[in-house]
Amino acid sequence: MSVNRKLTELIKPVEGAEARVIEAMRYATMVGGKRIRPYLLMNSAAIFNVHDExxxxxxxxxxxxxxxxxxxDDLPAMDNSDLRRGKPTTHKQFDEATAILAGDGLLTMAFEVLSHPDTHPDGDVRAxxxxxxxxSGGANGMVGGQMIDLLAENQQLDIGAITRLQRMKTGxxxxxxxxxxxxxxxxxxxxxxxxxxxxxxxxxxxxxVDDLLDAEGDAAETGKPTGADAAAGKATFVSILGLDRARQQAKLLGDQAKAHLEIFGQKADALRxxxxxxINRKS
Structure with a gap:
């Protein structure tokens, strides 16, 4: 996949004492995954004929x-996971301190890449x-959602609160x-x-669908432990709606998502x- 080659190109191996954290960054990005977010970005950009680079x-x-x-998220202080995408998590492959630094390095490098003139000649676009x-990634987005998720282990959240949590954490x-x-x-x-x-x-x-896979999926197929949400006593879409209603809601949302794309015609077929x-994934 092109994005894999680009990640390999951008996160280059180095010599010296910092080589270990770079190796951990490369491991964390190249251990596998569906690349859904890059896929969405590439195919949204394609609608407007954006240059591939x-x-x-x-x-x-x-x-x-x-x-x-x-x-x-996989660290002992958070979800305490040993397996990610069917392989050892970064802190298991290396160590906790290196994993923290690898995460920090990836976060900051994301902005280094976006702010570079090679990403777009227009400085306003880069900004x-x-x-x-x-x-989207900060305290009012993903980070805030993760905080709410941690607190949810000791609280009873309703469907509105769960929806807000997941919109921030994942959406x-x-x-x-x-x-x-x-x-x-x-x-x-x-x-x-x-x-x-x-x-x-x-x-x-x-x-x-993630909640459904955690509730009834096979760890060998999903590539990560299942049943974690129930074991932690977390409120999820499945625990509130039940399996059947959760499946119906996922299908309804998938159809709604596609309806938003009508203005783009066939150019948005990859997003459809x-x-x-x-909706149909098994991992």
């Missing part, structure tokens, strides 16, 4: 930020990309992936809002495919 660099940046979040990623980064394609392509407000609407519905559907993939 610009889209690839932005796609690599979002995957760096996503992988940083996984490295930190918009950096700002949008900072908002905002997925929304950035689509919005970034619009930013790179100088899209109109209507087009940008359509992609954000698609992404928000897709993000919620993604999380509901992703909606179906998210």
């Amino acid at each position: 610009y889209a690839l660099r932005a796609a690599a940046a979002i995957e760096m930020l996503h992988c940083y979040s996984l490295v930190h 918009q990309l950096c700002h949008a990623l900072a908002v 905002d980064i997925i929304a950035f992936s689509c919005e970034a394609g619009a930013i790179l392509g100088h899209a109109s407000k209507e087009q940008r809002h359509a992609l954000i609407g698609y992404a928000h519905d897709l993000g919620l559907a993604f999380q509901i 495919w992703m909606s179906d993939f998210v």
